[in-house]
Amino acid sequence: MKHKLKMTVREAWARLLYHTGLHILVNRLMPRRLTILTSHCVAHESNAFLPPDMKIEASRLKQLLAWFGRHYDWVSVGDGWNRLQEGAGRSMVVLSMDDGYHDNLEALLPILKDHDATATIYLESRPLSGQSLNWTHKFFWLLARISHRELVERYVAISQDEVACQRLQTVLGEEGRLTYTLKKVLKYEADQVDVDSTLTAIFVEHGGDEPALCQGLYLSWSDALALKEAGVELGGHTIHHYVLSGLDAEGQQLEVGRGREQLEERLGPLESFAYPFGRMWDWNRDSQEAVRSAGFVTATTTHAGTNTSSTDPTRLARWMIEDSTPMHLLACEACGGFELLRKFGLDLSE
């Protein structure tokens, strides 16, 4: 089916189920599901410089929590997966947040309490000590202060990675979303140690203070414990937030396994993990093996879909939510509406 027609049918089907209430019937007919929503933070003064697709406004989140709470049980990923294996019961929804941002305690937790909901928060272990954060934050922090051109010029002057420098200069001359394309080059084509040291040098030139930025942006160990005591599930998200597929098997075992140990030493046992970045090309079979050998029960991706008891637990689907995410698409996926059509041979997944 042509893509445009497929998207039109997808929209129409989702709107029909959502606006007529048919989603309630479909939900009853379809096998029990675990739908996992995901973002990084609630918009808050501490994360103002992060891009809009990483966060959700409190008012929008409240709408989502209220709607899902009427039709589904709120669970954590760990609890939801266990319940899914037990068989009968209502379908479930999880709110997950990645990386471990400071707003998760100050802005998210009060909203969860108001809606009788819980969440799973996946933590990078390194920033919890309040000293350092991964390069993406310095990248966004710099772009809130200097132009893309200025950033690339300084990068080229400092970096030892000639291939990356050439690619960044080429991208600068192209049309399109510069922040996205520059980040993509740095993420997939550049030497990660060089990216880290080069962006750190530019960050310092502009008065950046890494411990201060880290402490303002991320949760501390005691914040994470406070979330756990409030009933939120904590999960692993590696030490450094590298693209796992860019590392060899041993490097991945270290990031996943040692990351888990570091968290467990301070926060107690963990069973859930999320792949950094989470797209299919960001992790591979070695990552799934690293997840299993580290002792995690589940691992989540950032590919859209819902999960049933037969889903591979090391590749659970999640729906990215942001302010513009249409409610009818979320509702259709959560009730099994897209899965129902797949049974009839019509695949409307994006």
Ligand SMILES: [Zn+2]
């Ligand atoms: Zn992440």
